[in-house]
Amino acid sequence: MSNTTLSMFVQVIERRVEAEDVIALTLADPHGRPLPAFSAGAHIDVRVSDQITRQYSLIGQPDTRDRYHIAILREPASRGGSAALHDTFNEGDLLQISAPRNHFALEPAPHTLLFAGGIGITPILCMFERLTQTHADVELHYAARTRTRMAFAERLEASDSAEQVHLYYDDTPDAGRLDVTALAAAAPRDTHVYVCGPAGFIDHVLSTFKAHDWPQDQLHCEHFSGAAQGDEDDTSFEIKIASSGATFTVPEDKSVYQVLTENGIEIMVSCEQGVCGTCLTRILEGEPDHRDLYLEEHEHAANDQFTPCCSRAKSRLLVLDL
Structure with a gap:
């Protein structure tokens, strides 16, 4: 069970189909009180069931305090989160x-x-609307497999900043193709890049800008799904709790988090995918054997922290600061 801090109840006041499977x-x-403020790119944790908590980016203007907006894609391989929100939650x-x-x-x-x-698009939309509201120099490039799967396309096309939006969808050749290489070649060197979407999409954008020698601190990403869990080459290893000296074996078919929980040691978790x-x-x-998508490359290299929900060990023993 997730132990993330779920601090408030909200009521679904509107439910609508935004795009195919979205x-x-x-x-x-529910009492009309203002909700906590947020900034562009923020997310909330949503408790779907006793066993499932998921993260969803907030859409809309951060200075609007009376409501939050989120969008949920029904994942084909849903582990219960997106399917439950689609099938069981209503106005x-x-x-x-x-x-x-x-x-x-x-x-x-x-x-x-x-x-x-x-x-x-969900965190990116909030960023775009925030930046255009402040008259910043910004372009949005949004790709989807089909136009019907493109959430918020009409909202973007109807905005006062529609000329700064570029939409690409595979089922309509006239929509063009996203050429990240050309964009990286043409962008001013002080441009900051933000990307969110499937892992392959993120990797393509980031690797292209890195190939153009883009500074790491100007490249920003957010993943919506974690690294693959489990590997046929996984082996068992030991973890030691620094405060007590207790040592436990992490078998090849369990995570560090699962072993800690089984032994009464609670840590805060949410996504359980390293995101x-x-x-x-x-x-x-x-x-550690880093398998998360949260830490940056230099943080992985430091090897002084890891995500026990999905990462494992290369050494025989990990001593945890618990």
Whole structure:
């Protein structure tokens, strides 16, 4: 069970189909109280069931305090989160959520390029609307497999900044093709890049800009799904709790988080896929096998923290600062 801090209840006041396999939910405090403020790129944790908590980016203007907007893609391989929200939650129902958190915040920059793939539009849309509201130099490039799967396309096309939006969908050749290489070659060197979407889409955008020697601190991404769980080459290893000296074996078919939980040691978790960083734990000894999508390359190289929900060990023993 997830132990993330779910601090409030909200009511679904509107549910609508936003695109093929995508629904949008509008959430408000059931007593009409203002909701906590958030910034562009923020997300909330949503408790779907006793066993399932998922993260969804907030859409809309951050200075609007009377409601939150989220969008949910029905994942073909749903582990229960997106399917439950599509099938069981309707207008009038209550949802338990966390206060907003932001691991994907906008940085001040003279120029900004935004890339969205599929449902990755949700944090990017909020960023785009915030930047255009402040008359910043920004372009949005949004790709989807088909026009029918492109959430919020009409909203973008109807905005006062529609000329700064570029839409690409595979089922309509006239829509063109997203040429990241050309964009990287033409962008001013002080441009900050933000990308969200499927892992392959993110990797393509980031690797292209890195090939053009883009500074790492100007490249920003957010993943919606974690690294693959489990590997046929996984082996068991030991973890040691620094505060007590207790040592436990992590078998090849269990995560560090599962072993800790089985032995009465609770840590905060949320996504259980190495995406959100909630469970980040310090390592005092040993070398982790990083499998998360949260830490950056230099943080992986430091080997002084890891995500026990999905990462494992390369060394025989990990000593955890617990």
